[in-house]
Amino acid sequence: MKDIEKRGPMTRIIHAGQHVDPATGAVSTPIYQTSTFAFRDADHGAACFRGEPGFKYTRLGNPTIEALETNIANLEGGCGGLAAATGMAAVNMVYLTFLGQGTHVAATESLYGPSRMVLETEYPRFGVASDFVDTADPENLAKVMRKETKLVYLETPANPTLKLTDIKACAEIAHGAGALLVVDNTFASPYLQNPLELGADIVLHSMTKFINGHTDVVAGMVVAKDKAVLARLRKVHTNFGGTMDPHQAWLVLRGVKTLGLRMERAQENALKLAAFLEKHPKVDWIRYPGLESHPQYALGRRQMRGPGAVMSFGVKGGLEAGKTVINNVQVATLAVSLGGIETLIEHPASMTHAGVPLAERLQAGISDDLVRIAVGCEDYADLEGDLARVLDLA
Numbered sequence: 001m002k003d004i005e006k007r008g009p010m011t012r013i014i015h016a017g018q019h020v021d022p023a024t025g026a027v028s029t030p031i032y033q034t035s036t037f038a039f040r041d042a043d044h045g046a047a048c049f050r051g052e053p054g055f056k057y058t059r060l061g062n063p064t065i066e067a068l069e070t071n072i073a074n075l076e077g078g079c080g081g082l083a084a085a086t087g088m089a090a091v092n093m094v095y096l097t098f099l100g101q102g103t104h105v106a107a108t109e110s111l112y113g114p115s116r117m118v119l120e121t122e123y124p125r126f127g128v129a130s131d132f133v134d135t136a137d138p139e140n141l142a143k144v145m146r147k148e149t150k151l152v153y154l155e156t157p158a159n160p161t162l163k164l165t166d167i168k169a170c171a172e173i174a175h176g177a178g179a180l181l182v183v184d185n186t187f188a189s190p191y192l193q194n195p196l197e198l199g200a201d202i203v204l205h206s207m208t209k210f211i212n213g214h215t216d217v218v219a220g221m222v223v224a225k226d227k228a229v230l231a232r233l234r235k236v237h238t239n240f241g242g243t244m245d246p247h248q249a250w251l252v253l254r255g256v257k258t259l260g261l262r263m264e265r266a267q268e269n270a271l272k273l274a275a276f277l278e279k280h281p282k283v284d285w286i287r288y289p290g291l292e293s294h295p296q297y298a299l300g301r302r303q304m305r306g307p308g309a310v311m312s313f314g315v316k317g318g319l320e321a322g323k324t325v326i327n328n329v330q331v332a333t334l335a336v337s338l339g340g341i342e343t344l345i346e347h348p349a350s351m352t353h354a355g356v357p358l359a360e361r362l363q364a365g366i367s368d369d370l371v372r373i374a375v376g377c378e379d380y381a382d383l384e385g386d387l388a389r390v391l392d393l394a
């Protein structure tokens, strides 16, 4: 499509990186299920390996995967993307590219569990130090910056506390210290938040969540703002080998086309459900960026186009009452993950964040009573009825 940059968000979601197949006229991007690509002759092969346009080998690039990379890079406003086998492969692509012996990373304390655990348990072997702070107050970040700090790693909204971090303020702190700013944008999706426009250098996604949206694929993506950063990431990514498969890329391309529609619907359900839970006598507390009671409601309005579809809450009676809720739901499903068309409910302290040591988990605000709900696209009345019934049991 011509002038794709000037089109609206839904148009770009559907068309960016997509084109009618020149060989057959196929409208849907074909699955180029091949490991290797034939060269016309020796000179052509040599030119491709010198860096001239042309596919060589699927770990190094493939038309189906490239269509997905171009699509997400466009939605995030970056110069290019790198698709990864999983969200964690995307996270580690960034860590492995910019961290090494004697370097330091400063990160949000309430992070996706494995994104934090891997820094605490694996990277010390390579001489990497890390600090985790409550980045909801950027001053906390400023205090831990060192001359060895190469990366500032944020998650906003954070999993599972739904705390927000001011991306612009943290970009100034990171850049002032000569570090790159990375934002995990999984919870908001590119439809609701674009960290690169707010000063981040790299944005990453677990596309397993909202981008694919159908709970049938695991996948990751890294998008960089400038070409030099993308080139460094590409080198590490293709050599470490956590790249994507063409069929996986096609499934995510199929999922992303409805990202805007799904996000609008799930968010509408979430806004109503949050208002219902906030008023419910059995609910002790609730945190959702779409509620005025959220401590950073104003920041959310400023840096996001909408509050998203994930919330956390505590039931009066603590962990036991929370268990009654998650054990008895019928419309929602008790499962980890989020961002799919179906509503999922889980208990982070015993599931997604069980690997974070107790003291650190409590420090990060992940209390034992915290229940996380990722709202899907079902009929709202069914969702509210389900929660009303299980809260009565609690």
Ligand SMILES: *Cc1c(COP(=O)(O)O)cnc(C)c1O
Pocket (backbone or CB within 6 Å): 086, 087, 088, 089, 091, 112, 115, 155, 159, 184, 186, 187, 205, 206, 207, 208, 209, 218, 219, 220
């Ligand atoms: C799920 C998730 C990841 C990891 O992604 P996988 O696809 O499961 O490897 C990273 N960050 C956040 C915020 C996530 O929710």
